[in-house]
Amino acid sequence: MKTSTGKQSGFRKTLQRTEEIFFRSLMLLSSGLIVAVLLMIIYSILKVGIPSLSIEMLTQTPRGGFYFGKEGGILNAIIGSLYLGLGATALALSIGLPVAIFMNTWLLRYKRLVNTIRFILDLLWGVPSIIYGAIGFTIMIMMGWKTSLAAGIIVVGFFVLPIMIRAIDEGLKASPMGLTEASFSLGATRTELGFRVLSRQCFPGIITAILLSFGRAIGDAASVLFTTGFTDHIPTSLGQPTATLPLSIFFQLTSPIPEVKNRAYAAAVVLTVIILLTSVLSRIFSNKYKKQTIKF
Structure with a gap:
């Protein structure tokens, strides 16, 4: 019996190790495949992009x-x-912060309701941005609006809103009871608890949510395709159309001229650097302000 029991325990240990x-x-x-694909894309x-990048x-x-290969830039x-x-x-942020605080203060007793809200936000997080753009474009037609920077801000703002709320919500959930x-x-x-106590406690989470939302907003192309329009000029008001880096990359890549396509890669380098800087800053600020939080 002892021999059979010893064999079984040895077999279990071998199976667990395997x-x-x-x-x-x-x-x-x-992890290696993900890093390899990322490095291949960046490479x-x-x-192609760095040789085409210039101060001008x-x-x-x-x-x-x-867009026919002559002078100019992407400023x-x-x-x-x-x-x-x-x-x-x-x-x-102006909508997401109060909502996240409301969920973690006034709705503390209603766990089912809070979980339902979180489930809906997770679903909205996964909705493709082109759906937001199409809905925004439909509303613009009904209201008689034209493509503009304001329309793009509204649509992209609601596109990143679930990200903002859930990121802040996770930070508030981690606050000590x-x-x-x-x-x-x-x-x-409850108002003082939310805005004076918990918001300070989860400040690193709020910074992370802001930078993540900014990185997602600046890199989106589908939702702004219908709403912001495109122009060669820098907008001076919210009612004017505006160009964005993703759309600039898209329009230049569709050109049959090789020089213009190379400029698209140069614009992609600029966009990649901005997003990488946003991610790095998110890590730096998060780690910096974590030291100032209260730990029980």
């Missing part, structure tokens, strides 16, 4: 014949993308 090795190898393989963009391209707007698309990304992120109890014991209202 499973551990298998899944660890699978994880390493998957292909840099290989970054500091000038398109001139006559730019209009860079400025337009920054306007759009900042505006959409500000709109999403003792902090909430201590605030109520000192006579704090």
